[in-house]
Amino acid sequence: MTQILQLDGLSKAFGAVTVADSLSYTLKEGEALGVLGPNGAGKTSMFNLITGTLQPNSGHITFAGEDITSRSAAHRSRSGIARSFQVPQPFTHMTVFENAMVAATQSAGLRGHEAERLCIDVLEQTELLDKANDRAGGLTLLNRKRLELTRALCAKPRLLLLDEIAGGLTEAECTSLIATIKSIHASGVSIIWIEHVVHALMAVVERLIVIDFGRKIAEGEPKAIMDSPEVQAIYLGIEADV
Numbered sequence: 001m002t003q004i005l006q007l008d009g010l011s012k013a014f015g016a017v018t019v020a021d022s023l024s025y026t027l028k029e030g031e032a033l034g035v036l037g038p039n040g041a042g043k044t045s046m047f048n049l050i051t052g053t054l055q056p057n058s059g060h061i062t063f064a065g066e067d068i069t070s071r072s073a074a075h076r077s078r079s080g081i082a083r084s085f086q087v088p089q090p091f092t093h094m095t096v097f098e099n100a101m102v103a104a105t106q107s108a109g110l111r112g113h114e115a116e117r118l119c120i121d122v123l124e125q126t127e128l129l130d131k132a133n134d135r136a137g138g139l140t141l142l143n144r145k146r147l148e149l150t151r152a153l154c155a156k157p158r159l160l161l162l163d164e165i166a167g168g169l170t171e172a173e174c175t176s177l178i179a180t181i182k183s184i185h186a187s188g189v190s191i192i193w194i195e196h197v198v199h200a201l202m203a204v205v206e207r208l209i210v211i212d213f214g215r216k217i218a219e220g221e222p223k224a225i226m227d228s229p230e231v232q233a234i235y236l237g238i239e240a241d242v
């Protein structure tokens with residue numbers, strides 16, 4: 001497997017609040033990496049640094065062999081980095097299909113039939129095809145999460161960043177979403193998944209990292225990481241339903 005992403009000594013602070021503290025790790029192409037950490041640890045900020053909506057104070061990010069540290073968010077999106085947001089951000093007045101088309105045309109740069117074909121294929125994969133003509137604003141929470149996935153996948157990403165996509169779902173809904181994420185992973189897309197619903201992460205990822213105060217405090221095979229006393233101490237008080 002070749003390497004798709006490398007974070008190298010990435011640091012970022014907002015005044016006294018450090019959100020990334022010499023953060024370094026690599027992701028292999030096709031790998032699924034889980035990210036755990038308490039609230040406010042800097043996990044979403046890490047995604048903002050990777051997607052380019054936040055600039056680091058120091059350090060480097062390499063994606064698909066290119067140093068993208070100074071590249072714009074638009075360039076990174078065109079290069080194949082897509083994300084879902086913690087709070088789904090669809091165009092609520094538009095249909096599910098129209099939302100998908102915005103991503104296929106604006107992010108993937110497709111036109112006409114090619115864009116429509118991609119949207120249909122992705123909506124099939126995210127199990128939203130039967131809702132294609134529904135208004136996004138009227139979707140259930142699970143389907144709003146599925147639409148987040150759809151919009152990200154319509155950008156044709158090589159790297160998909162998932163930010164707490166399983167939060168707020170019932171057990172049955174979570175199981176159904178896990179199956180979809182597994183199918184995305186099986187299709188070869190590299191994934192970094194921030195999630196508090198630990199059993200969802202454990203069902204998909206091959207490796208876990210734990211972040212606290214912007215620092216990587218643990219990294220390795222998921223079960224070994226969850227069994228480690230340091231991680232358990234950090235997770236005391238947090239619902240870690242493994």
Ligand SMILES: Nc1ncnc2c1ncn2[C@@H]1O[C@H](COP(=O)(O)OP(=O)(O)OP(=O)(O)O)[C@@H](O)[C@H]1O
Pocket residue numbers: 014017019037038039040041042043044045046
């Ligand atoms: N633009 C900003 N300006 C100032 N402080 C910020 C900014 N963005 C984030 N922060 C602060 O940085 C810290 C880390 O935030 P971040 O959202 O990255 O954490 P997180 O690990 O994703 O948390 P959660 O699990 O609650 O989503 C928080 O204390 C947050 O208030």
